[in-house]
Amino acid sequence: MxxxxxxxxxxxxxxxxxxxxxxxxxxPGCDRMVGIVPGVDDGLPDRVDLPGIAxxxxxxxxxxRAAYGARPGDVDRxxxxxxxxxxxxxxxxxxxxxxxxxxxxxxxxxxxxxxLDLRSVEPEVVDRDLTRHHLIRxxxxxxxIHEVMVGFWCDHFSMQTAKKGCREAKPWDDREVVxxxxxxxxxxxxxxxxxxxxxLRYLDNAENRRxxxxxxxxxxxxxxxxxxxxxxVHGGYTQNDVMEAARCLTGFTVEDRAGLExxxxxxxxxxxxxxxxxxxxxxLGTTVxxxxxxxxxxxxxDIVCGAPATAxxxxxKLCRRFVADPPPxxxxxxxxxxFTDTGGDLRAVVRHILTSDEFETCVGCKTKRPFEFIVSSIxxxxxxxRAGPEELRYLERLGHVPFHYPTPDGYPExxxxxxxxxxxxxxxxxxxxxxxxxxxxxxLLDLAKRAGLDAKAASPADLAPFCFGxxxxxxxxxxxxxxxxxxxxxxxxxxxxGVALLLCAPAFQVA
Amino acid sequence: MTEPRTLVVVFLRGGMDGLSAVAPYAEAxxxxxxxxxxxxxxxxxxxxxxxxxxxxxxALHEDLAALRPLWDDQRLAIVHAIGSDxxxxxxxxxQDQMEHGASxxxxxxxxxxxxxxxxxxxxxxxxxxxxxxQLPESLRGAPSACSVESLDELAVGTKTGDAxxxxxxxxxxxxxxxxxxxxxxxxxxRDALALLDRVEELRRDAKSAPVAAETDLGRALSQVARLxxxxxxxxxxxxxxxxxxxxxxxxxxxxxxxxxxGEALAGFDRIxxxxxxxxxxLCVTEFGRRLAENSSLGTDHGRGGxxxxxxxxxxxxxxxxxxxxxxxxxLDDGLDLKVTTDYxxxxxxxxxxxxxxxxxxxxxxxxxxxxxxxxx
Numbered sequence: 001m002x003x004x005x006x007x008x009x010x011x012x013x014x015x016x017x018x019x020x021x022x023x024x025x026x027x028p029g030c031d032r033m034v035g036i037v038p039g040v041d042d043g044l045p046d047r048v049d050l051p052g053i054a055x056x057x058x059x060x061x062x063x064x065r066a067a068y069g070a071r072p073g074d075v076d077r078x079x080x081x082x083x084x085x086x087x088x089x090x091x092x093x094x095x096x097x098x099x100x101x102x103x104x105x106x107x108x109x110x111x112x113x114x115x116l117d118l119r120s121v122e123p124e125v126v127d128r129d130l131t132r133h134h135l136i137r138x139x140x141x142x143x144x145i146h147e148v149m150v151g152f153w154c155d156h157f158s159m160q161t162a163k164k165g166c167r168e169a170k171p172w173d174d175r176e177v178v179x180x181x182x183x184x185x186x187x188x189x190x191x192x193x194x195x196x197x198x199x200l201r202y203l204d205n206a207e208n209r210r211x212x213x214x215x216x217x218x219x220x221x222x223x224x225x226x227x228x229x230x231x232x233v234h235g236g237y238t239q240n241d242v243m244e245a246a247r248c249l250t251g252f253t254v255e256d257r258a259g260l261e262x263x264x265x266x267x268x269x270x271x272x273x274x275x276x277x278x279x280x281x282x283x284l285g286t287t288v289x290x291x292x293x294x295x296x297x298x299x300x301x302d303i304v305c306g307a308p309a310t311a312x313x314x315x316x317k318l319c320r321r322f323v324a325d326p327p328p329x330x331x332x333x334x335x336x337x338x339f340t341d342t343g344g345d346l347r348a349v350v351r352h353i354l355t356s357d358e359f360e361t362c363v364g365c366k367t368k369r370p371f372e373f374i375v376s377s378i379x380x381x382x383x384x385x386r387a388g389p390e391e392l393r394y395l396e397r398l399g400h401v402p403f404h405y406p407t408p409d410g411y412p413e414x415x416x417x418x419x420x421x422x423x424x425x426x427x428x429x430x431x432x433x434x435x436x437x438x439x440x441x442x443x444l445l446d447l448a449k450r451a452g453l454d455a456k457a458a459s460p461a462d463l464a465p466f467c468f469g470x471x472x473x474x475x476x477x478x479x480x481x482x483x484x485x486x487x488x489x490x491x492x493x494x495x496x497x498g499v500a501l502l503l504c505a506p507a508f509q510v511a
Numbered sequence: 512m513t514e515p516r517t518l519v520v521v522f523l524r525g526g527m528d529g530l531s532a533v534a535p536y537a538e539a540x541x542x543x544x545x546x547x548x549x550x551x552x553x554x555x556x557x558x559x560x561x562x563x564x565x566x567x568x569x570a571l572h573e574d575l576a577a578l579r580p581l582w583d584d585q586r587l588a589i590v591h592a593i594g595s596d597x598x599x600x601x602x603x604x605x606q607d608q609m610e611h612g613a614s615x616x617x618x619x620x621x622x623x624x625x626x627x628x629x630x631x632x633x634x635x636x637x638x639x640x641x642x643x644x645q646l647p648e649s650l651r652g653a654p655s656a657c658s659v660e661s662l663d664e665l666a667v668g669t670k671t672g673d674a675x676x677x678x679x680x681x682x683x684x685x686x687x688x689x690x691x692x693x694x695x696x697x698x699x700x701r702d703a704l705a706l707l708d709r710v711e712e713l714r715r716d717a718k719s720a721p722v723a724a725e726t727d728l729g730r731a732l733s734q735v736a737r738l739x740x741x742x743x744x745x746x747x748x749x750x751x752x753x754x755x756x757x758x759x760x761x762x763x764x765x766x767x768x769x770x771x772x773g774e775a776l777a778g779f780d781r782i783x784x785x786x787x788x789x790x791x792x793l794c795v796t797e798f799g800r801r802l803a804e805n806s807s808l809g810t811d812h813g814r815g816g817x818x819x820x821x822x823x824x825x826x827x828x829x830x831x832x833x834x835x836x837x838x839x840x841x842l843d844d845g846l847d848l849k850v851t852t853d854y855x856x857x858x859x860x861x862x863x864x865x866x867x868x869x870x871x872x873x874x875x876x877x878x879x880x881x882x883x884x885x886x887x
Binding site for chain 1: 622636638653670673680681685695697698700702706
């Protein structure tokens, strides 16, 4: 499990001075402060090389898919380390010092809280903390593959915080389910999700009970567990399997009883024996014996997680996310085999995908969804993301606010539904590069200098390698230079909007 | 379908009092339950003041008089005793249920309009627009839907002020063709640029463009009319019209809201002109209000309400309903007008008749729609 980030609150618990810590948070330029904590720095390197000579270079491609895009300097680092070593490092996020990013999200205090505590917090505050935390970590965390996997699991175990009882429990779910197991074992991840108050509420298992023989179990979670989380819709289960799984799941709920004896458990996962159907069940042909009680949950999860259909379903989804949509059959097959052979070891599975031949050859065939576009834009120009109301508004306009998708299948992966969002992407790109995104800051002159360019004389098109992993084509350069040569506005604004054009270009919408 | 069609959904927030908007004047129980708020006997001549007689049972509130020509033209139909099975009588629950296309028996997450757009697999540059600060629940889950307060927001906001040059550069960056992912983006971008062009033309003509009515609702409908006119591929527009939660002093609060509604809808029909048959407008509300007026001269949350359907495809000039009556034993919980038409039946009939929708399960899962008879 990833160590708990040291946040403002935990620093306070450790006895640091309230006044000194508050001063960091209050200063608009507090990212500069990051540098004064020894070993904690996430600024750009002094010198960054422009990536790519011809074609999108392999390190850039890897970062596009497995790191939400490259920040200036990242390609140099992967090249220096070697791809394999970078992947190895990233697959062990617990070994990566991420305190700089922890500082950036320290004011998202809901993320530290228990479900019960958050019941009394304004819903808007919890939602804001959830979104800011997700966005800032996606931009700034040094645990790149981990963050990308967090995004993947947030779709796989999608939930909408607007559902009653879900919002207050989502921060716990984010910590103890998604982040804790993002690169662990799939079975542990599903086990944690099945015990997550947020999931129990979102898919109604909190209401799933059989107190009297006439009670019909609530099948909602059982169905989605089989259809979405494990086997997949064509995973070979029957309606009867869903009903039997629902019987196994009766009584796994969220403690909500009044009374002193429950006071410390309220809002937490609970097994209520009096709600549990303790008869024998048969799921996918395997018997769950009678009188199993609380053990029924793990018996059920062992059966569904261990089924070959689950390996295939997860391999397909991961390859669709990382390689291509639809993914080549060869890589799905080999990934499913690794999944089965390693007992669902997600590290091994992700390593296999990222080092596959298919990954290497499928360059530029994925379309970025809006969240990926926003994160990779800020990263490409070396921006500092504050995730204020402006960015959140863009996520809303682009229809891609984390934890807002209404149905449990998660935001669509395919590109077509997102093609109506280009206008807002263009506006975002212009707002970002002209520094009109609240406190989010971009310093293009500084970036050009670090890249060894004559900042004032250079064309915005010279920064194309940071966005595309290759120099601008003649056509791209012509379009941008023609814009740069026009008269309206200041030279700096025109340069900035020239860089925005790079972020608007088709080459930046694909990865 | 030869010409592109548009659906406009006006959500009357707060629970419009259907028993005032379209009053059952012929029922003695109505007059008994509403000693101060009841409508007067309808006038027979169009010159006199007072409610307008629609048929032997119902009269239209005089502040909706602007709709009378549409009624006479058989372009406006009224559905009475319509609503959902939500029994909480909570605004939040009932609005959500209606926007999700759900019922108590069949809860479903996400918006019905979003599911319809997804099942129709259309992703034009502007297939759905919501007027307001945020996307309504009915469009939740429609990734290409956008919410704007005004069409002016459909632009690239450059800091240099050179939106024209920026658009030209974008056009140069998006030539036809390329590998499939790139080609898709290029096509999407050219659609978006075409949209910007048309909206820009609309902005230029804004001063001379006719306005449905000088109210928020009227201005929003005027912008819908302009989008319809410029063929941007708009399939659905949603607009909120609020202020119907008339617990207190209804006789003061309600007329203004009704007048705005009637005049904006009539003005919308007028400025659509020759395109009016391409647009169908539905006005829905989360519930009607209690039959008996309360002690503060208002009405409380009830059940059955009224919906208006006007424009293309509507067989109008009729109040469509399976009238449950107002006798105490025919009321819901002994208090409220019963719901005899499921709101989903009206929505589905419109989608099927006007937009060729065929897969009801993809839009209203678990619902078996019954014909309402509003669409011809």
